[in-house]
Amino acid sequence: MEIQSPVASITVEKLFEDNSEEASLQIINSKNGFNREIRERELNRPGLALSGFVELFTYWRIQIMGNTEVGYLNTLFEAERLQTIQRVLGFDLPCIIFTNSNKPPGEMIEIANRNDIPLLSTPLSTTALTHHLSEYLNAIFAPQLILHGSLVDVHGVGMLITGESAIGKSEMALDLIERGHQLVADDVVTITRAGRNRLEGAPSDLLMHHMEIRGLGIIDVRRMFGIRAIRGKKQIQIILHLERFNAIREYERTGMDEGWRDLLGVRIPMVVLPILPGKNLTVIAEGVALNHKLKQLGENAAKDFDDWLISRMKKDPPTRDDT
Amino acid sequence: MINRTVTIRNQLGIHARPAGQFVRIASQYKSFVYIGKNGKEVNGKSIMGVLMLAAGFGTELNLRVEGEDEEAAMAALVDLIENKKFDEE
Numbered sequence: 001m002e003i004q005s006p007v008a009s010i011t012v013e014k015l016f017e018d019n020s021e022e023a024s025l026q027i028i029n030s031k032n033g034f035n036r037e038i039r040e041r042e043l044n045r046p047g048l049a050l051s052g053f054v055e056l057f058t059y060w061r062i063q064i065m066g067n068t069e070v071g072y073l074n075t076l077f078e079a080e081r082l083q084t085i086q087r088v089l090g091f092d093l094p095c096i097i098f099t100n101s102n103k104p105p106g107e108m109i110e111i112a113n114r115n116d117i118p119l120l121s122t123p124l125s126t127t128a129l130t131h132h133l134s135e136y137l138n139a140i141f142a143p144q145l146i147l148h149g150s151l152v153d154v155h156g157v158g159m160l161i162t163g164e165s166a167i168g169k170s171e172m173a174l175d176l177i178e179r180g181h182q183l184v185a186d187d188v189v190t191i192t193r194a195g196r197n198r199l200e201g202a203p204s205d206l207l208m209h210h211m212e213i214r215g216l217g218i219i220d221v222r223r224m225f226g227i228r229a230i231r232g233k234k235q236i237q238i239i240l241h242l243e244r245f246n247a248i249r250e251y252e253r254t255g256m257d258e259g260w261r262d263l264l265g266v267r268i269p270m271v272v273l274p275i276l277p278g279k280n281l282t283v284i285a286e287g288v289a290l291n292h293k294l295k296q297l298g299e300n301a302a303k304d305f306d307d308w309l310i311s312r313m314k315k316d317p318p319t320r321d322d323t
Numbered sequence: 324m325i326n327r328t329v330t331i332r333n334q335l336g337i338h339a340r341p342a343g344q345f346v347r348i349a350s351q352y353k354s355f356v357y358i359g360k361n362g363k364e365v366n367g368k369s370i371m372g373v374l375m376l377a378a379g380f381g382t383e384l385n386l387r388v389e390g391e392d393e394e395a396a397m398a399a400l401v402d403l404i405e406n407k408k409f410d411e412e
Contacts, residue, residue, distance in 0.1 A: 253370045254343040305374075306339035313336040313379030 007140055009037040012095045012118050015062070023132055026121045028098070029109050033116035036094045038062060041137035043130055045069065049088050059091035062133065066126035070102040082107050093117050099126040143264045145191045150211075151184040151201040151234060152176045154289035158234040160189065160201060160268070161285075163242035167275060170211050172242070175282040182231040183221050186211035191236065193264040202233040238269050238292045240285055245274040255291075255302035324389040325397050329404045333411040336379035341409035346370050348399050354390025356400070367400075 013034040019025055044061040047069055073081055089111045095118040098104060104112075104119055112119050122129055149162040150173040161169045170186055177183050185203035194200040203209060209221040209230045222230050239261055251274055252259070259270045271288050273281065294301065331337060337345065349356040349367040356367030360382060365372030367386075378384055384404075388397045403409065 250347050252343075253346055254339040256339050256343065302339060309374060309377060310335050310338045313338070313377050316377065316379060 007144070009039045010140055012036045012038065015095070016118075016120065019133070019136060023122050023124055023129060025097070028104065028119035028121050029112050031118070032113070033095070033118045036116075036118065038094045038137075041134070041141045043133060043137075045126070046088055047072070049091075050084055052084075052087075054087065054091075057088075057091065059093050061094070063093055063096045064099060064126060064129065065096055065102065065104070066099045067102065070098065070104070073105055073108075081105060085111055089115055089117055095120060097122060097129065099124055099129050139192070139194075143193045145264055146204075147189050147191055147263075148187065149189050150186045151189045151236065152285075153182040153184060153231050153234050154286060155181070155293065157289040157292050158184070158201065158237045159285065159289055160236050160239045161242065162239055164244075166214070167242045167244070168281070169242060170213055172281055172285060173211065174213060176285060177221060177225055177229050179282060179286070180228075181286075182229060182234075183209055183211070184231045184234045185209075186221075191263060193266060194235075197266055199236040199263055199266050199268065200233055201236045236263070236268060238271065238288065240288055241270055241272045242275055242281070243272060245276045249274075254306075255300075256306065324387065325393050327386045327397060327401060329384050329386055329401055331378050331380055331382045331384065332405060333408040334380050335411060336382065337373060337376065337409075339374065341411065342370055342373040344403060344409055345373055345400065348403055349396065352388075352390070352392045352396035352399075354388050354393045354396045356396060357387040357389075359385040359387070 011034060013031070015038060016025055016027070016034065038061075040061050042058070042061050044058045044063055045068075046057070046063050046065065049057040049059070050069060050072055073084065076084060085105070085108045089108070096104075096112070098119065098121040101121055101123045103121070109119065124132065147160075147162070148165075149160055150169045151158065151160050152173050153159075154176060161172055163169055173183055173186055184201055185207070186209075188204050188207055189201045190204055192200045192202070210218055211221060212218050241261075251272065259272060260267045261270045262268075269292065273284060275281070291301065333341065335341075345358075346368055357364050358367045358373060358376065359365070360376045360378055363376065364385075364387070365375060367373065376382075376384070386397065386400060388400070390396070
């Protein structure tokens with residue numbers, strides 16, 4: 001049902017193509033070595049490696065050289081500079097990016113060509129490039145999961161609808177769309193851990209906002225309901241799990257005990273909804289979303305009512321049952 | 324049909340969690356379950372009904388159970404209120 005699909009690596013070519021526009025990347029030497037792989041989201045500034053300390057050199061990361069590194073190399077005498085560059089570029093570096101449009105010394109281009117190490121340049125400052133690439137690499141290397149379910153934005157709350165096949169997830173999603181809510185993904189939801197406690201859901205590139213409704217076939221929600229009915233991605237804030245009514249299972253009646261499910265290490269509140277004939281599930285789904293919003297604002301109706309009731313019972317002394 | 328008078332023995336009385344426990348157990352039986360205080364009687368399978376009684380510590384309640392499994396249902400409900408005290412103090 002669930003497939004974990006973390007991206008293990010990207011090539012320098014992909015890095016270049018995805019960022020050449022936004023970071024105005026330019027190729028200094030050649031595309032030889034564009035098949036080199038980047039396996040980590042972290043970046044490295046090789047200042048200490050240039051100065052000779054290579055014991056803890058994180059050479060497998062993208063190397064960033066700014067004014068400091070280039071300035072340092074320019075202070076060295078020719079022989080020492082050559083030696084330094086040979087030492088650092090002797091490592092299996094994926095690529096080196098020069099910020100502030102810095103130009104590498106001529107020897108470096110020669111050695112990089114010999115070792116097939118791509119040299120790139122950007123007009124951005126080191127800080128700006130670091131922020132930009134961190135965001136990009138975080139998104140690329142974020143833990144990901146593909147889950148069978150539907151994701152709908154209900155009153156601004158990202159609601160993931162789960163449950164076994166044919167339980168009515170898509171039908172509920174369609175009903176919610178009909179009532180003015182927005183479809184993010186149906187059937188296949190790509191879930192990314194976008195932050196320490198933040199999950200983001202999106203449709204697959206291929207399926208987008210198509211959905212299959214039993215008896216109806218494949219429909220295009222965007223075409224059928226218009227642009228207002230869809231959304232590209234949304235944070236997953238609550239799970240609504242549908243299951244066949246089971247007389248033995250105990251369902252939550254008061255809302256005092258909150259269930260949850262762990263997805264990619266993030267705890268998401270979960271409401272289990274038993275399916276019974278004649279129940280208007282869509283209205284319940286909207287209620288779940290609105291109640292979640294209230295709870296986010298610190299208003300827990302079940303708890304507040306309980307507190308009030310307890311204080312009320314303490315105030316009223318027990319009376320004899322005279323029936 | 325059987326009737327029993329029970330006394331609430333947990334300090335907080337029948338607030339939300341005990342009401343949930345009561346309704347959950349009552350719903351496990353086929354019999355009709357009614358619970359009353361001062362002549363007001365509510366359906367024992369309805370959360371809001373049970374809460375409406377606002378039955379605090381020391382309150383006496385009248386339990387009325389009617390149906391094929393009334394004996395078992397009554398025994399379970401009395402046990403919950405008087406012996407288990409809703410798993411509270």
